[in-house]
Amino acid sequence: MKFACSIHVRGVVQGVGFRPFIYRLAHEHGISGWVLNGEDGVAIHAEARETALQAFIDAIRTQAPPAASISAIEVQAAAANGAPGFTIRESERRDKPTVRISPDLPVCEACRRELFDPADRRHGYPYINCTNCGPRYSVILALPYDRPNTTMKPWPLDEYCDAEYHDPANRRFHAQPVACPWCGPHYLLKDASGMLSDNQAIQRTVQLLCEGHIVAIKGLGGYHLACDAQNATAVNALRERKYRKEKPFAVMVRDVEAARAIVELSSEAEALLISIGRPIVLAPAKADLPGVAPDNDDLGVMLPYTPVHHLLFAADAPDVLVMTSANRSSEPIAYDEKDAFERLAGVADAFLVGDRPIARRIEDSVARVGALGPVILRRSRGYAPGAVASLPVVRPLLAVGADLKNSITLVVDGQAFVSQHIGDLDHYQAFQAFQETIRDLAAMYDVNWDDLLVVHDAHPQYFSTTYALALPSAEKLAVQHHRAHVASVLAEHGEWDKCVLGVSCDGTGYGDDGSIWGGEFFAGSAREGFERVAHLRCASLPGGDAAAQHPVQAAAGFLAQIDGLPDVTAAPFNFTSRYQYALELVRKDVRSFTTTSIGRLFDSAAALLGFTRGITFEGQAAIWLEAQARKSVSTVAYSFPFEDGELDFRPLLLAVAEQRKRGLEPRDIARAFQRGVAQGLANGIRELCSKRELNTVVLSGGVFQNDLLLSDVRELLDAQRLTIWTNHAVPPNDGGISLGQAAMAAFLSDHRE
Ligand code: ZN
Ligand code: FE
Numbered sequence: 001m002k003f004a005c006s007i008h009v010r011g012v013v014q015g016v017g018f019r020p021f022i023y024r025l026a027h028e029h030g031i032s033g034w035v036l037n038g039e040d041g042v043a044i045h046a047e048a049r050e051t052a053l054q055a056f057i058d059a060i061r062t063q064a065p066p067a068a069s070i071s072a073i074e075v076q077a078a079a080a081n082g083a084p085g086f087t088i089r090e091s092e093r094r095d096k097p098t099v100r101i102s103p104d105l106p107v108c109e110a111c112r113r114e115l116f117d118p119a120d121r122r123h124g125y126p127y128i129n130c131t132n133c134g135p136r137y138s139v140i141l142a143l144p145y146d147r148p149n150t151t152m153k154p155w156p157l158d159e160y161c162d163a164e165y166h167d168p169a170n171r172r173f174h175a176q177p178v179a180c181p182w183c184g185p186h187y188l189l190k191d192a193s194g195m196l197s198d199n200q201a202i203q204r205t206v207q208l209l210c211e212g213h214i215v216a217i218k219g220l221g222g223y224h225l226a227c228d229a230q231n232a233t234a235v236n237a238l239r240e241r242k243y244r245k246e247k248p249f250a251v252m253v254r255d256v257e258a259a260r261a262i263v264e265l266s267s268e269a270e271a272l273l274i275s276i277g278r279p280i281v282l283a284p285a286k287a288d289l290p291g292v293a294p295d296n297d298d299l300g301v302m303l304p305y306t307p308v309h310h311l312l313f314a315a316d317a318p319d320v321l322v323m324t325s326a327n328r329s330s331e332p333i334a335y336d337e338k339d340a341f342e343r344l345a346g347v348a349d350a351f352l353v354g355d356r357p358i359a360r361r362i363e364d365s366v367a368r369v370g371a372l373g374p375v376i377l378r379r380s381r382g383y384a385p386g387a388v389a390s391l392p393v394v395r396p397l398l399a400v401g402a403d404l405k406n407s408i409t410l411v412v413d414g415q416a417f418v419s420q421h422i423g424d425l426d427h428y429q430a431f432q433a434f435q436e437t438i439r440d441l442a443a444m445y446d447v448n449w450d451d452l453l454v455v456h457d458a459h460p461q462y463f464s465t466t467y468a469l470a471l472p473s474a475e476k477l478a479v480q481h482h483r484a485h486v487a488s489v490l491a492e493h494g495e496w497d498k499c500v501l502g503v504s505c506d507g508t509g510y511g512d513d514g515s516i517w518g519g520e521f522f523a524g525s526a527r528e529g530f531e532r533v534a535h536l537r538c539a540s541l542p543g544g545d546a547a548a549q550h551p552v553q554a555a556a557g558f559l560a561q562i563d564g565l566p567d568v569t570a571a572p573f574n575f576t577s578r579y580q581y582a583l584e585l586v587r588k589d590v591r592s593f594t595t596t597s598i599g600r601l602f603d604s605a606a607a608l609l610g611f612t613r614g615i616t617f618e619g620q621a622a623i624w625l626e627a628q629a630r631k632s633v634s635t636v637a638y639s640f641p642f643e644d645g646e647l648d649f650r651p652l653l654l655a656v657a658e659q660r661k662r663g664l665e666p667r668d669i670a671r672a673f674q675r676g677v678a679q680g681l682a683n684g685i686r687e688l689c690s691k692r693e694l695n696t697v698v699l700s701g702g703v704f705q706n707d708l709l710l711s712d713v714r715e716l717l718d719a720q721r722l723t724i725w726t727n728h729a730v731p732p733n734d735g736g737i738s739l740g741q742a743a744m745a746a747f748l749s750d751h752r753e
Contacts, residue, residue, distance in 0.1 A: 001049065002047050002049060002080055003047065003053055004033075004045070004047040004081070005046055005053060005077055005078050006043065006044065006045050006076050006078045007057065007074070008042075008044075008075075008076075009041050009042045009044070009073050010070070010071045010073075010074075011041065011071035012386070013041055013042045013068050013069075013070065014037050014041075015102045015136065015145055016068045016102055016132070017065045017068075017175070018042050018064070018065060018068055019035050019036070019037065019088050019173070020088075020131060020169065021063075021064065021065050021068075022044060022060070023035060023088055023168045023173075024169055025056060025059055025060065026046065026056065026086040027169070028059075030052055031047065031056050031086055032083060032086055033047050033083070033086055034086065035086075035088055035089065036088070045078060047081075060073060065132045066133070067102060067132060087168075088168045088173075101143070101145070101417075102137070102386075103136060103137055103277070103382050104134075104135050104137055104221065104362065104381055104382060105132070105133045105134060105135075106278045106303075106304075106305035106306075106382070107133050107134070107306060107307050107310065108133035110171060111128045111130055111132075111133055111307070112307075112310060115128050115311070116310075116314065121181070121182075122181065124198070124202075124311065125179075125180060125181045125184070125307070126187050126202075126307045126308045127179045127186075127354070128307050129175060129177050129178065131171060131172065131173065131174065131175045134177050135177055137359075137362065137384065137385055137420075138381075139151045139176075139177055139358075140359055140444070141153075141359055142443070143444050143445075143446075146176060150359075151357040151358065152176065152177045152179065152184075152185075155179055155184050157179075158182050160180060160182070161179060161180050181198075185354060185356040186198055186354070187201050187202070187218075187308065187352060187354045187355070188353050188354075189204050189205055189352050189353075190351045190353060191204075191349060191350035192349075201352060202312060202315050202352075203315055204350075205350070205352045206312055206317045208349060209317050209318060209321065210228065210318060212233055213227070213234070213349040214227045214234065214348050214349050215352055216340060216344050216347070216348035216350070216351045217308065217312075217323075217352045218308075218340075218351075218354045219306055219308070219309075220305070220306055220358070220381060221333070221361055221380070221381050222334060222335040223325075223326030223334045223335065223340045223344070224326055225238060225242065225322070225323075225344070225347065226321050226322060226323050227322050228321065229249075229251045229292055229318070229322045230289060230318060230320060232291055235249070235290065235291035235292055235322060236291050238324070238347075242324070242347055244324075245616045246295070247620075248298075248299070248300060249292050249293065249300075249322045249323075250280045250300035250302060250322070250364065251300065251320050251321060251322055251323060252301075252303070252304060252309065252320075253319060253320050253321075254313045254319045254320075256273065258319045258320060259273060259301050261287065262285065262286055262287040262299060262320060263284060263286055263287075263298075263299050263301055264286055265283055266283075268373075269281055269283050269369045272368075272369055272374055273302070273303060274303065276382065277367075277382030277383050278302060278303055278382050279302065279376070279383075280300040280301065280364050280367070281301055281302065282300050282368040282377070283298060283299065283301065283369075284297055284299075295624060296627065298368075302323070302364060308352070308354070325363050325364070326340060326343075326344055326347075326348070327343065332361055332422070332423050332427070333361050333363050335361040336358065360420075360436070360437070360440060361420075362380050362381045363420065364378075364381050365378055365380045365382055365383055368707070370710060370711075370726075371710045372714060372724060372726050373728060374728055375705070375707075375728065375731070375732065376728070376729065376730065376735075378405075378421045378731065378735060379418065379421060379731055380421040381420070384407075384418060384419055384421075385417045385418065385419055385420065387415040387417050387418075388416055388491075388729040388730055388739060389416040389492060389494060389743070390414050390415060391411055391415075391491065391743060391746045392496060392746060393411060393414055393746035394413075395451050395452075395453055396410070396412050396445075396452050396453070397409075397410070397411040397452070397454075397745055398438065398442065398447070398452055398455065398471075398473070399455040399479075399738040399741035399742040399745065400434075400438070400465075400738065400741075401464055401734070401735075401738035401741065402459075402462065402464065402481060402509070402737040402738075403425045403457075403462045403734075404733075404734045405421065405423070405424065405731070405734040405735040406421075406422040406423060406424070406464065406734070406738075407421055407422055407737075407738050408437055408441070408738050409739050409741070410442065410445060411742050411746070412447065417441065417445070418729075418730055419437050419441060419738075420437070421735055422434050425462075425463040431463055434463075434464070434467070449472050449473050450473070450474055451474065452471075452474065453474070453476075453745060454475070454476050454477070455478075455479055455741040455744075456468035456476065456479075456741070457480075457484070457510065458481065458512075459510035460510075465478075477748055479741040479744045479745060480509070480511070480512060481511075481517065482506060482511075482517055483504075483529075483740070483744060484737045484741045484744060485502075485504040485506065485509075485700040485701045485732070486500075486503075486740065487741075488700060488727060488736040488737065488740030489502075489699075489700050489726060489727050489740075490725075490743060491739050491740065491742070492728060493725060495525075495526070496527045498525055499523065499525050499528075499692075499696075500523075500524075500697065500698045501533075501689050501694045501696070501697050502521070502522040502524075502697075503521055503522075503698065503700075503701075504517075504518075504519075504522070505518065505519055505599070505703035506518040506598065506701035507599030507600070507618075507619070508595075511596070512532070515593060515595060516541055516593055516596070516597055517535070517595070517597070518536075518596055518598055518599050518600070518703075519535055519597060519601070520532055520534075520535050521533050521685075521688060523692050523694065526743050526746075527747045529744075529747070529748075533645060534646065534684055535596045535645070536596040536597070536598055536649065537596070537646050537650070539557045539560075539561065539595055539600070539601075540557035540592045540593065540595065541557050541595040541597070541600065542556055542557050542583075542585035542591065542592045543582060543585060543591055547582070547603075548599075548615075548618075549614050549615055550578055550582075550614050550615070551603040551606050551611050551612065551615070551621045552575045552576055552578050552579040552582070553579065553582040554600040554607070555568075555575070555579065555607040555608065556579050556582035556583045556586055557592065557595065558600070558649060559604065560583060561650060562650050562653060562657075564654065565657055566658065566661040568657065572660060572663075573607075573608060573612070573657075573660065575607065575612055576612055576613075598677070599619075599703055601649055601652075601677075602621065602703065603621045603622065605652075605653065605670070605673045606622065606624055607621070608653065608656045608660055609628065609656065609660060609669060611624050622703070622706060623706075625670050625673070625674070626670075626706050626708050628666055628670035628671075629667065629670040629671040629708055630708060632665070632668045632670065632671035633671075634668040635675070636668070636671070636672040637672055637675035637676045637679045638651065638656065638673055638676035639676060640652040640679060640680030641680070642680055642683040642684040642687060652676050652680070655672070655676070656669055656673050659672070674706075674708055675712055678709055678712030678713045678716060679712075682717055685722065686717075689720075689722060695721070695722055695723060696723045696724075696725060697723065697724050697725070698725045699724060699726050699732075700727055700736070700740075701732060701733075702733040702734065704732045710726070
């Protein structure tokens with residue numbers, strides 16, 4: 001007896017090889033019927049005996065393609081029509097392209113086997129891919145996602161590829177970037193001695209790397225600069241040529257085994273490393289790789305993810321390669337040939353160049369397993385432009401984010417698509433990239449500018465704000481920075497009405513009163529808004545933004561309020577003259593701003609513990625302080641009292657100064673400072689939660705990238721049975737701001753209507 005049912009599969013199931021998968025599965029299980037891409041997922045009509053149907057439905061869930069992510073399978077009885085065979089039907093047409101653009105995917109196992117199979121047509125071919133893997137976002141020029149709308153347009157399919165492309169049973173059925181050595185693009189190596197292609201190019205690249213040279217290698221979303229990570233001379237040359245003094249380099253390792261040899265890899269961290277996003281994973285370093293991550297306990301590792309990477313390792317490239325974005329310090333990654341050759345002349349000794357153009361720049365993502373689960377610190381390749389939340393808003397919405405670590409969020413049909421990491425907008429090229437990304441996503445999703453609600457930060461001088469205000473859209477809305485941080489977490493959870501206590505600890509952000517916030521407690525919900533209920537005691541920020549570059553300058557703004565402070569210009573502190581100068585600004589109230597920034601509080605403590613030079617990358621002093629604290633077993637916590645809605649930093653910093661003067665080990669002081677901060681925050685949270693009858697705490701903002709702080713706070717709050725929510729899908733730093741802005745705006749615009 002034959003049964004019939006209709007099956008509806010929702011989630012990320014389009015553009016990921018789902019229909020060919022269903023087609024093959026149907027044949028395996030003797031199912032007749034059809035499959036098609038429907039309005040919001042994949043629709044299947046299936047007829048077979050009951051046991052076969054059940055096995056088929058189970059297999060949909062358990063054997064789904066690697067890039068698919070099923071959120072629901074709905075099965076309903078249907079009328080049998082007795083039609084024989086199983087077919088893939090034409091997709092139902094829609095008016096608007098809201099089909100999700102898939103992020104770029106790492107080469108799959110099946111393709112990897114073919115890559116190394118001498119009998120395969122694509123043996124050694126660096127552009128091998130199929131519906132389970134390969135480029136997506138980095139090759140798409142427009143929607144719908146069809147070959148002519150990709151950067152593969154110049155390479156028409158030959159007969160062989162065309163047959164695969166049109167065969168529903170084939171892994172390459174409708175694989176838009178499909179190609180083979182006969183019809184597709186190739187790789188070339190260009191160096192001083194000339195040009196080599198294909199296998200010779202790979203061989204020569206490996207030889208150069210082994211000899212200690214620096215090679216620019218074209219990847220998915222831009223160029224990398226690569227060198228042997230175990231060759232200190234090569235690593236130092238790269239630092240010098242790239243003008244990158246201290247910021248850690250990421251490394252690419254041959255395989256998981258090689259990763260285990262250089263970092264402490266927990267099973268969660270390993271799962272993250274091999275996950276489909278293939279991010280750079282930060283983990284405690286085991287091996288000493290001089291110059292790769294100076295003064296840093298962690299090392300960022302990633303696995304090969306393109307066929308080229310696999311070919312390089314198979315050709316005996318060193319097991320650990322520095323693989324850093326090809327740019328000079330803090331510029332965006334180079335992604336087109338002309339730009340790469342211009343900007344990297346004098347940096348790279350050779351260029352391994354692929355013919356396939358890159359549609360847009362996408363850097364590697366960075367993630368870590370933290371005290372409260374996986375955290376994304378930079379969300380880009382492998383994740384962007386995936387939807388991270390559904391917002392209850394009908395009209396299209398564009399949130400332009402903050403000026404540092406910028407990302408943008410476009411909301412279409414309630415789906416919040418978060419862009420790749422764009423960078424710091426005070427760099428001209430990053431600001432260009434910001435504008436391109438807005439135009440790009442708006443065009444891709446066919447956004448109507450007349451309907452569009454544009455959301456920006458409340459900072460009137462942000463580049464992003466000025467740009468947003470000049471856009472031709474109907475309506476603009478400002479969202480305060482730290483409320484956006486809190487809302488980003490609630491958006492991830494899809495909780496709009498829940499009242500929470502939101503704690504936003506951050507470097508800088510424009511506050512309601514025009515002062516610089518960064519240590520804020522809020523009560524409220526995404527729908528009703530957030531009331532600021534407590535904050536760090538106000539300090540001064542002499543010289544404004546420049547104080548963020550110099551810990552001693554930030555320290556002046558805090559230490560000016562502390563009585564009985566030892567002389568910090570003398571040993572063991574030896575503060576530079578910049579401190580005196582900054583102190584003058586504070587005392588005369590010249591170019592001094594009011595701040596409640598916990599980020600600057602960390603900088604002040606770092607200065608007292610010996611970090612008296614300027615920083616060379618954002619957050620450096622705080623990262624240094626955390627690393628110091630991790631070396632200590634001290635259980636002391638300095639006092640950081642919470643009283644009348646204010647956290648008083650004076651006893652905390654005074655204790656740091658006094659203990660240092662007394663000669664206590666900086667690492668133990670750092671630990672006691674961090675415990676003190678955690679305890680102060682926990683005390684504030686406890687008091688405010690009980691007063692307002694709240695049981696859920698949201699922690700966000702750049703300071704919570706400090707995992708030691710997060711685990712201290714969690715430990716203290718666990719005993720209180722308070723639930724803690726943090727970011728997992730977007731970064732807790734300013735990379736998550738655009739999502740929070742979008743979530744807040746969804747309701748603010750509601751109120752207005
Ligand atoms: Zn594949
Ligand atoms: Fe922030």
